[in-house]
Amino acid sequence: MTRSESGDADATAEYAIVLDVLRHGRQGDNRRFDAEPIAYALGESNFRLLELTLVEDADVSIGDSVVVSPTADRNVVESVVEVSYGDLSNTATAEVEYVVSDIIDADEQRFVDFYNDAQPITLRLHQLNLLPGIGKKLRDKILEERKRRGPFESFEDLEERVSGLHHPKDVIAERIMDELQDNDVKYKTFVRIDG
Incomplete structure (x- = not known):
């Protein structure tokens, strides 16, 4: 359950969803039963691991x-x-996709607004083109539809108004997973790295 689903809200605090809990520390730790308990988590707002x-x-x-x-x-x-993604435990790795999906569901408008607000990055590359499966034709359909009839209100609205755009939530989730798994992704749209 995410913070927004539970109703707890401190607008200034940063929250993360727990992916795995290791009560006796990392498996490779020689002090196994004396080690401090750790958890792996995913940031709700910035998708930091x-x-x-x-x-x-x-x-x-x-x-x-x-x-x-x-x-x-x-x-x-x-x-x-x-x-990094490679540092996660096997359990944490297995949980990431589910938690990403839950975060998107809990704040759908934030991700629909990506489709509403996406802009060109360079003369040849648009933010929408960073999403898996969105090429020039589909990008142009999205841009034309949002210009013609205004902002999209939901993922369902997006799917109904833009022919060829199937499962827009899954497209966002796939991009987030790509950014989490590959440190060499040139444009990090959803995952924010501190430092």
């Missing part, structure tokens, strides 16, 4: 939303380190 050091006896499970911003009250998180 994080390793969280948890407080002892933290009551945290997969799918929980936790505060990760340094300026907010982090009652279960001691420290936060950004990690």
